[in-house]
Amino acid sequence: MNTPAGIEDLHMLLECRFFPDYIILPKTESAAHLQIVDSLIMMAGSDTRLIGIIESVVGLNAVESIADATPRLCGLMFGAADMAADIGATPAWEPLALARARIVAACAMKGLLAIDAPFFDIGDFSGLKEETLQALSFGFSAKSAIHPAQISVINAAFTPTTAEINHARAVLTENAKGVGIVSGMMIDAAVARQAPEITRPGRDLFLILLTEELIMNTLLPAYKTISEGRYREISGLYWEDFHPGDVFEHRPGRTVLDADNVWFTLLTLNVQPVHFDAAYASKTEWKKLLVDSTFTLALLTGMSVRTVSAKVVANLGWDKVQAVHPVFAGDTLYAESTVLSKRLSNSRPGQGIVTVSDMWY
Numbered sequence: 001m002n003t004p005a006g007i008e009d010l011h012m013l014l015e016c017r018f019f020p021d022y023i024i025l026p027k028t029e030s031a032a033h034l035q036i037v038d039s040l041i042m043m044a045g046s047d048t049r050l051i052g053i054i055e056s057v058v059g060l061n062a063v064e065s066i067a068d069a070t071p072r073l074c075g076l077m078f079g080a081a082d083m084a085a086d087i088g089a090t091p092a093w094e095p096l097a098l099a100r101a102r103i104v105a106a107c108a109m110k111g112l113l114a115i116d117a118p119f120f121d122i123g124d125f126s127g128l129k130e131e132t133l134q135a136l137s138f139g140f141s142a143k144s145a146i147h148p149a150q151i152s153v154i155n156a157a158f159t160p161t162t163a164e165i166n167h168a169r170a171v172l173t174e175n176a177k178g179v180g181i182v183s184g185m186m187i188d189a190a191v192a193r194q195a196p197e198i199t200r201p202g203r204d205l206f207l208i209l210l211t212e213e214l215i216m217n218t219l220l221p222a223y224k225t226i227s228e229g230r231y232r233e234i235s236g237l238y239w240e241d242f243h244p245g246d247v248f249e250h251r252p253g254r255t256v257l258d259a260d261n262v263w264f265t266l267l268t269l270n271v272q273p274v275h276f277d278a279a280y281a282s283k284t285e286w287k288k289l290l291v292d293s294t295f296t297l298a299l300l301t302g303m304s305v306r307t308v309s310a311k312v313v314a315n316l317g318w319d320k321v322q323a324v325h326p327v328f329a330g331d332t333l334y335a336e337s338t339v340l341s342k343r344l345s346n347s348r349p350g351q352g353i354v355t356v357s358d359m360w361y
Contacts, residue, residue: 010040015225019046024077028052029059031069038070048072051115054103055079056086067106075113077144078103081120093134104139116140122147122245132157147243236310239342239352246339250303253334256291256327264295291327300360303335308356316353335360 013020025037034050041048050073054063060083067076078100080091089095100116107114116135119128132143132154143154223231265275273280274290281289309315327333338357345351 010037012225014040014044014046015228019044019048022049022051022074024051024053026053026079027056027059027082028054028066028076029056030062031065034066034069034073038072041072049074051075051077051113053077053079054099055082057083060099060102063102063106064109067110067112073112075115075142076103076107077115078117078140080117093131097138100135100138100140107141108139113142114140116143118144118146119150120146122149122243125150125153128153129157147245149245235306236312237307238311239354242339242342242354242356244339244341248304248307248337248339250307250335250337253332254299254303255332256295256299256329258289258329260295260299261289261291261329264292264298268292268294270294286326286328288328291329291331293323293327296323296327296333296360297321299333300335300358303333303360304337304356304358308337308358313348313351333360 010023013023023037023041025033028034034052037050041050050070052059052066052069052073052075054060054066054076055078059066063076067073078096080096083096083099084091087095104114106112116132116138119131121127128150135143136158142158145151145154222234224234226232261275264270265272270292272292274284274286275281275292276289278289281287284290336359338359340355340357342352342354345353
């Protein structure tokens with residue numbers, strides 16, 4: 001909300017035909033930020049709820065008033081990386097424990113979801129589980145995810161085990177009698193207050209829905225709103241949109257025709273008779289005309305352009321090109337691209353390099 005780009009993004013969201021379930025507000029630093037967005041959402045006639053990200057010293061200092069800003073606010077999320085940078089600390093758990101504690105306490109005071117920061121190592125599921133359990137013990141009611149593969153680990157950590165549920169039920173039973181003992185531990189009202197949260201039906205389901213909605217609301221847009229009822233198709237992704245492990249399925253597919261093969265061999269001056277001499281091809285192991293493999297490569301590349309390379313500065317090349325299956329006229333091909341890696345450019349500031357693996361089937 002502190003930049004023209006932020007205001008423009010918000011207006012675009014509210015002009016969409018379908019309102020989002022949630023708007024996550026980065027760099028939430030005052031109650032006024034949320035109240036401004038609340039007013040705009042109200043004027044748009046939407047029931048969109050708000051989640052504020054506390055990721056600066058300014059926001060942390062005002063977290064209690066932020067938590068009380070508007071009834072539309074349903075949770076506060078901790079931004080560990082930016083907070084660490086703001087205070088000059090490493091983004092480890094211990095240096096940020098105080099910040100986490102203040103956010104959890106502010107959310108508890110107002111009955112809001114306290115959402116812990118994401119775990120940034122996408123491939124380290126053991127570390128993700130450990131940090132999620134730590135967040136749960138700290139009082140967080142959810143944990144944000146930066147990749148769909150993390151959802152199941154987070155939900156498993158937040159889902160009570162059978163033993164935990166049975167223990168909580170025993171606590172409630174003993175507490176109803178007054179002060180009691182369960183598993184050697186004295187039970188009083190303070191201990192019993194935690195038990196209903198563990199045994200409450202749908203506790204883990206709500207966390208599943210929230211976590212998946214937070215990720216689904218970040219799906220890449222297909223259209224840009226130009227004016228009311230008028231939309232423009234969006235082609236291509238930016239460097240920030242690519243994440244290693246993501247797979248993009250390219251549709252529609254393409255049925256290869258005889259004409260494709262004939263014209264491509266003519267255009268490229270390919271004189272290999274297996275591509276255009278039916279009598280010759282009938283005596284090969286294929287028994288029929290074989291589609292030029294460079295046509296297949298060109299087709300695969302073209303099918304991936306809309307998503308993978310419509311916004312690229314340059315295609316730096318191909319490697320490990322393999323044609324492992326023959327293609328014949330009448331075959332229908334589908335393509336998909338898997339993001340292998342990404343890094344910032346060493347020679348061009350503001351640009352990055354993405355490596356993808358394309359395949360057809």
